[in-house]
Amino acid sequence: MEVPMVNDLKMADRQRILALLELGWSYRRIQRETGTDRETVARYDPRRESKPAKVSTGPTAKPAKVSTGSQSVCEPYRQIIEGAVAKGLSAQRIWQDLKEDYHFSHEYASVKRFVRKVRRHRPEVAAVMEHLPGDEAQIDFFQGPVTLDPQSGRWHRPWIFRMILSCCGHSYEQPLWRQKQVPFMRAQENAFLDWGGVPRVVRLDNLKAGVARACLYDPDINELYAAFAKHWGFVPLPCIPRHPQEEGVVERGGNYLKDNALKGRKFDSLEELDAFLKHWNRTVARVRIHGRTRKQVYTHFLEVEKPALKPLPAERFSFFEVGTRTVHPDGYVEVGWAYYAVPDRLLGEEVRVYWDERLVRIYHQGQCVGVYTKAPAGTFNSRDEYRPAHKPARQQAY
Known part of the structure; x- marks a missing residue:
């Protein structure tokens, strides 16, 4: 028998869910993007009216069950097992959790067979990623080309910060020597200023600069970054660990940048690399015909995405x-x-x-x-x- 549990969220998760509800996101979409189940999201929705408690009218006769043959010993735990399979847990882990939480006394082979049957009836479907104008931007870091560090006189590979608008594919690139918190947020500011507006949601990879701790389905945005996001007016949405498909736009865009612009090049300074990236963006990236939208990137940005971005605040964020x-x-x-x-x-x-x-x-x-x-x-x-x-x-x- 399943034991009901109360899922109490941390303050940062509550604020994130409330912000996404204000954007008009459905419970199902919030569950898909954050890993928080719909029932928990509904409990924190201020617009939801509480349902009246059910009043018992006495015992009711239940129809007799008709046996259709042998039944798996895991059948009473079907809902629990299906939920665990949806989270990507292995049969071994599910068996261990059943033993610990529900005193399951049967062998691992029973769970393994049942999990195999559940997975056979739950094939994974690749979702088509569609984004409304001004709705989302995605961020990632990847190592760039060999560049000379003038302070040490040695060659190093700096990090490339890339932020891309999910609808039109217009991007902003900036090289950084380290994945540090303040440069990471300054690069985002520079992207917003370059675009002349702010998207409603910023989806980021599990960077130490932007995420304090990344747990499965439970990312925790650190305090400074939360204040930064509030100042600029966007909702930070960390990607769930080991789910790169959630960053499909920026992952594909990162490969395009590496193959089209950076592969086989060396730079004598970070400033030279930065100037090259800006020139490449102006002369190549923004004038290309995007493979998904079949439109010129920068024209699509000016006509469709830029008007949908949120306005810039009056001043930059004051770091603390x-x-x-x-x-x-x-x-x-x-x-x-x-x-x-x-x-x-x-x-x-x-x-x-x-x-x-x-x-x-x-x-x-x-x-x-x-x-x-x-x-x-x-x-x-x-x-x-x-x-x-x-x-x-x-x-x-x-």
């Missing part, structure tokens, strides 16, 4: 750093070797700190408990109201 700190016994937390006071009731508590080049903001359980101008290393910064009356500030103690 974030971290967790434990309040010291003297009532201070350390940020960049400078110290900032918080209310004395928080001694020993964990606080969340956000800082940039100008300000330091300190939060406890979602409430702001301190805002300071960023101070030089080695300094102590406090407020009189944060100190108990019998404990003078450090500067007044001596």
Whole structure:
């Protein structure tokens, strides 16, 4: 018998589902794109009215079951097994989960035969990927051609950032030495500015720069990238691990870039590579006839996709750093070797700190408990109201 379980989502997943619901996505599409089942999505839909509870009217007679021959011992677990097969789990893993979760006492061979029968009746169908104008862009990194690093005097392979609009195929390319967080987001900003607008959804590969932790069906966008996405007005949608078909547009486009532009070339600097990519985009990529749409890429972009993009915000994103700190016994937390006071009731508590080049903001359980101008290393910064009356500030103690 299947035991009902409550699927509680993390805050980042809830926000992502709410954002996709605001875009008008159906429950089925959200399940396909995020791995969260439709029932769970429905529970977080604010537009959904709760159904009245069913009232029992007493026992009802059930029709007698007619035996049609021998039945598999796995039949009572059909729904569980079909769900596990849909997630791509192996027969061995399904058998192990049945034993652990449902005290299944039969042999592995029974599960293996049943899984083989389920898969025979569930052939995988290749879906046709269709995208509305302004609906989606896809991101990927791949290693570029050999390029000279002037600082070390050695030849290295930089990373190529490529962001492509899924509808028309228009793209933006930029070389980067490392997959670091801030350059990764700056490259996205440059793409939005180059296009003159922002797509509603940005689908990204499981990059360390954009994704804090990638679990099967449960990606966790890190805090800085979530704030970045909110500022620019798009929904970040990580690809499910080991499912490259979800990035079909950018995967094919990456191969086209490597074969058509970069194969067999060497560059004397990253700037030379960047200039070559921009020239190639202007003279080759955007003027070609796209194999899927049968239209010139840039003309299709100007006529159809660009008007559908969301408008750009008034200014670029202001980058910040974030971290967790434990309040010291003297009532201070350390940020960049400078110290900032918080209310004395928080001694020993964990606080969340956000800082940039100008300000330091300190939060406890979602409430702001301190805002300071960023101070030089080695300094102590406090407020009189944060100190108990019998404990003078450090500067007044001596």
